[in-house]
Amino acid sequence: MVAAVIVTYNRKELLAKNIQMLLVQTKPIDKIFIIDNCSTDGTADFLQRNGWKEKEPFIYIKTESNIGGAGGFYVGTKAAFEAGADWILLMDDDGYMADKYTVEHLFAVADRLYSANCADKKIFVNALVKQGEMLSFKMGMKYTVQQAIEAARNGIIEGEANPFNGTMISKELVKAIGYPNRDFFIKGDEVDYKQRTADNGGYIATVVEALYNHPRPDTYEKIVLGKKVPFFVEAPWKEYYAARNFTYMYKSKGWYKAIAFELIFIKLLAIFSMKCKKVSTIKMLFRGVSDGWKGKLGATVKP
Numbered sequence: 001m002v003a004a005v006i007v008t009y010n011r012k013e014l015l016a017k018n019i020q021m022l023l024v025q026t027k028p029i030d031k032i033f034i035i036d037n038c039s040t041d042g043t044a045d046f047l048q049r050n051g052w053k054e055k056e057p058f059i060y061i062k063t064e065s066n067i068g069g070a071g072g073f074y075v076g077t078k079a080a081f082e083a084g085a086d087w088i089l090l091m092d093d094d095g096y097m098a099d100k101y102t103v104e105h106l107f108a109v110a111d112r113l114y115s116a117n118c119a120d121k122k123i124f125v126n127a128l129v130k131q132g133e134m135l136s137f138k139m140g141m142k143y144t145v146q147q148a149i150e151a152a153r154n155g156i157i158e159g160e161a162n163p164f165n166g167t168m169i170s171k172e173l174v175k176a177i178g179y180p181n182r183d184f185f186i187k188g189d190e191v192d193y194k195q196r197t198a199d200n201g202g203y204i205a206t207v208v209e210a211l212y213n214h215p216r217p218d219t220y221e222k223i224v225l226g227k228k229v230p231f232f233v234e235a236p237w238k239e240y241y242a243a244r245n246f247t248y249m250y251k252s253k254g255w256y257k258a259i260a261f262e263l264i265f266i267k268l269l270a271i272f273s274m275k276c277k278k279v280s281t282i283k284m285l286f287r288g289v290s291d292g293w294k295g296k297l298g299a300t301v302k303p
Contacts (some may be wrong), residue, residue: 001030002107007072007164008093009037012046017050027104029057030198031083036062037069058105059083068185068299073164075194077179086171090164095129095136097166098211102127105210106168109156113203114170119171122173122202124194125156127166127212136214137162138230139206149208156205159198163190166212169197176200183297187238189246195249231270236277240284240291240301243267247292263289 004022008015011087015034022029034052036043043063046052053060061079063071073090080088087110089103110125129136130145139160142148151157161167164180167190177196180189197204215253234240243263248275250258264285271281284301 001083001085002027002081002087002089002103003031003033003083004029004089005033005035005073005076005080006091006093007035007037007069007076008039008043009066009069009072010039010041010043011093012041012043014041014096015043015093016046016050018091018093018096019050021100022103023096024100025103026059026100027107027184029079029089029103031057031059031085033059033076033079034059035072036060036078037072038063039067042074066303067182070180070184070186070189073180073189074182077174081174081179082169087132088169088171088174090167090169092164092214093166095212095214097127098130098213101168102210103168103213106166106207109205109207109210110168110170117236119201119203120172120176121170122176122197122200123168123170124173124197124202124204124270125168125210126161126163126204126206126207127210128208128212129162129165129212131216134216136165136216141228145211148206148246152206152208155209156207158203158205161194161204161206162207163242165214166210173197173200173202176202184245185241185297185299187241192245192249195253231266231273233267233270233276233281236280236284237301237303239267240288243285243288244292244297244300245288246297247289248297251293259289266282272276 052058110123113123114121133145177200178191219230247259
């Protein structure tokens with residue numbers, strides 16, 4: 001059984017596009033779990049009117065409160081796994097399959113790896129996440145769809161992925177590493193899940209024929225100390241969670257230089273060079289680093 005998990009919050013129009021593309025896939029989806037993070041924009045009524053709430057293959061779950069994207073993926077992955085899914089397809093609500101063949105291409109590679117008992121069937125394969133001819137998120141030094149295609153071997157790029165955007169995982173992987181970390185609330189839970197896959201000997205790859213549309217973040221890059229780094233600043237509360245969760249992850253791996261360089265030095269340069277709430281953002285940045293170092297997780301800051 002192939003189950004899709006979509007986590008949504010106040011994006012019913014974007015959610016509709018995601019659902020519509022899932023329903024036309026040449027590889028049918030057996031169950032579609034919609035995790036509504038306590039939306040306030042009428043998402044439940046919208047889904048009901050369109051027949052996407054109570055009819056097959058839909059399973060609608062509304063959380064009692066906004067538990068963040070991380071909480072949503074925890075709930076959705078757990079629900080799909082407990083329902084007996086062999087494969088779980090993880091997606092946010094602002095992306096969608098680029099064509100009707102995306103899941104077919106993903107599944108073909110996943111099934112081939114599974115049949116070969118690759119990595120003890122602990123499989124983590126991702127669609128190629130793009131906007132137009134550009135990758136939505138760079139992969140190493142690859143920025144365009146063409147660069148990704150040229151880097152692929154036998155249609156895949158091993159070891160690289162941009163989760164949770166068209167991410168297909170096997171039940172064996174879930175058995176081995178569990179569910180996404182709900183205590184992250186937002187930011188970094190997908191990176192953490194990918195890292196846990198690698199740490200447990202799972203197989204990670206991007207399938208370049210499986211195309212997935214997702215908006216590109218408003219970033220630009222600069223050369224800092226000889227290294228090209230992204231400059232990107234979000235709302236102060238989002239910067240808090242990013243700093244906290246990545247500090248927590250990096251500390252657990254002993255990557256102390258990454259905390260100092262990437263999470264503090266580079267982010268401070270970005271804050272001072274961009275139009276944003278500088279003082280409040282800096283306060284949230286350092287609070288996030290402090291809480292992440294202490295292991296203080298959960299929904300500690302309200303959006």
